[in-house]
Amino acid sequence: MKAEVFIAGDCIISPLGTGSRRNFEKLLLGETAISPIDDPALADHPIHAARIADNQWVGKIRNPQHYTRLETLFILAIQQLIDAHRIPVDERTLVLLSTTKGNVSLLHNPAAQFPPTRVHLSAMAHEIQRYFGFANQPITISNACISGALALSVARQLLQYNEAYDHALVIGGDEISKFIVSGFDAFQALSDGRCRPFDRDRNGLNLGEAIAAAYVSKNASDGAICIKAAGSSNDANHISGPSRTGEGLYRSICEAMRLADDPMLDFISAHGTATVYNDEMEAIALHRCGLSETPLHSLKAYYGHTLGASGLLETILGLHSLRTNQLIPSLGFQHPGTSKPLNVITQPLARPLKTFLKTASGFGGCNIAMVFEKV
Amino acid sequence: MDAPSYHIQSYCMIRDRTIAVNGTTFLKTNADLTLADFLKSAYRQLDIDYPKFHKMDSLCKAVLIAAELMDRTSGPYASDTALIFSNRSSSYLSDNKHATGIFDTENPTASPATFVYTLPNIALGEISIRHQLHSENVFFIFDRYLPEFLVPYTNAALDDKPIKSAIGGWVEIGEHTCDLLLYHIGKSGDIPHTVAELKRIYNEHE
16 A cells, blocks of 8 residues: 655745735635736736736845845745744655746846856756755756646655655746747737636736745645545647647546546636637546536636646645635636536635645646545 | 666667667767757658658657657557656757847747747657657656666656556757667566666766
8 A cells, every 4th residue: 555645734925925825815805916017028018927026035045146036936935834844854855846947037138147057957956955955956847837736746656655755845936037928929828918717708828926835745744635646648639739639638637536536526726727729628628527517717817827836836725725615716707618618616615625636738738637635 | 776677678879979779870970960960860761751850859859769769679659658758958959049039139039939849848749749648748857867766766657557668768958969868668678677777878888
């Protein structure tokens, strides 16, 4: 019998504030981090996005001039978890970092204040290791927009199969940069206003910033949530377009549900980027799984698409739903807009919650589905 | 200690201007050939009709070539073959190209055809399409080839699920350099899937 693995603590740094409970409470009040941003350093036109304010991180760590903005945010989130749970930095603690682009904002940027080598993800991992004196070299995962959820799944597997580790810190994060904005712009993937996941009138995504961190342990402490199962499958169809049949996501969900012994799901935390094709693909995949009637939300209209953080960020908020028995509405949804029906949550609802499914999909055709259950 | 319950069914190495499969040279060209031309001649020698190849960046091209050659040796791959890859520089070549374009002072440009390759796992997507692999993908970033991590992780992935095979390894691409070692892991084959064996294979051509 493999050891069960739990999320025993969590932390969020987002434009809505620092601390996961605080973030969760703001979602229940319907607050959104997305606002119009007119910044020539990002784009030559205004965009709608969610950015972390300077006062949330500037000057809050030791030797601040030595660390990039993103490294500082990672360090702050890790410090919070270490302090809250007295996590040792010795060889029994694994550290997993999830990011799609890390310090890429430095690349060829005339305003960059760090050497070009700092753009490498391994350099960022090294800096974070050095700050805390972690015995283990951090394991960095860069697997597009499923990275955050995938890092949780990898951490679980490493804890289950390796006696050398007791617990893991899993941290996901990305920042908005001209690099990212120009790329999504070139794909015509950005919404002209606040995004509308699964809505008839959705027309693209918003970019967002967040750092999400989870303390993963083999011990079920008070309030711990069990990572029941994970399934992951590539679409094998297209490197940038979602599959028309939702093949990879369908297979991922089937696998995760089978491994979790087909539990009753109380809700689904979908990827829901609010691009026309992504949301349609998800509706098809969920329909194929017989999950069209399960209450579902996307949190992208609160935070935007936070890339390497998103899977972890949205999972952590789902954990708070389980702990407090409150469903978060899917902001931005008014009219059904997918070829297969979905049960989109439109009002905050209090009801007993035990189990939820998290899904994510990304460029390269990758997909992941994970089942979480209250202990 | 890693128990050798899995084996290396075939492996491919691309280094300098040489491609070898299971230690046997498939292609060796003049050292002054550019990496792009070298990969193109490998594609020609493969004798496949796959026009998508020409749109790919060098990371994807090198991975596609290696996956094709191993498929001919120990394939066809089962559709649930897990992909567990790693490198140091992520998708640096495409990152560099995209960043150069957007910070150009005369004529800033961003192309979707470049941007889509600014993620390392796109290479996993490319071989998933080519070989119809509906499987789990993970791309790790380390400062060097780290079989000490990859071997136990891959064994755990194979033990955890009904899957019986994986393709894994290291693929580090620079402007002119390629350091690739990929291997097809499964139940058969003569070489045990161990840290020691992979270190030996990785170092024997240095």
